[in-house]
Amino acid sequence: MDDRTRAVETEAIEQVVAEIQYAQRNELPDRFAALFRHDAIWTTGHGKRLIGRDEIAEFTRKVPPGSSKHGLGTYEVVHILFVRPDVAAVKVRQRYVTPDGELIESEGEGTPLHVMSKEDGRWVLTASQNTQVFAE
Template identity: 45%
Template sequence: MTPVESETQSHETDIEEIRQVIAEFQHAYEHHLVDEYMSLFKQDAIATMAGGKVLIGQDELAEHVRTAFARKAEGASTYELVHVLFIRPDVAAVKLRQVHTSYTDDQVRDEGTPLWIMTREDGRWWLATTQNTPVLKG
């Protein structure tokens, strides 16, 4: 049984909803859809990018995302759910594995290990805080 499967039965629906947010995030990221990407974040979200840049609130995050998406990086990213810790019924720490691959040869370019804090408000899960850390090779 994986750590995700070991969560209590009462969280099955929440975990499926969180998986849906991950899928929407990956889709928006891969297709450079700024509005779709931003719709997953709370208005006052805090994001720490893999390089350490801290962005506070939707305005700063949207500006960064527009610039990053405009570069249209060569490659794709996948996001795999590793573990969910429910801090409260409406707050979850979500651990992910992020893998960047090249479009041309499908080789892994780099990996990240994001941690998201998500909150359930207004009947849905939102990204409140995100932190991405690159995985060092070797």
């Protein structure tokens, strides 16, 4: 993959991660679920295994409204490994901030890993695992 293509694909992947942040912050479960491939696998930060977009959507709809009261999630892409031009492993740093953007240290961090694939010209989440960071 040449540098120009890598830059374009990196930006597209970062946009998906930005959409995750938007959907989570605004409690939009269907918009969040639409980011996943139809047969995707997701393991939540608490270890719940979900298979398929329908199951992911059902779980996400059950998250109580206002669950972001402990802070707003921020999602920062920290590394992308292009396994192939249409498959990428994407490491994300997940942190929580106040509505004013101040870091809430007591909430800790998450370290999601998303395996993404490019389907019909669009990057989608294919396999995702979130893990809480206990120590660095």
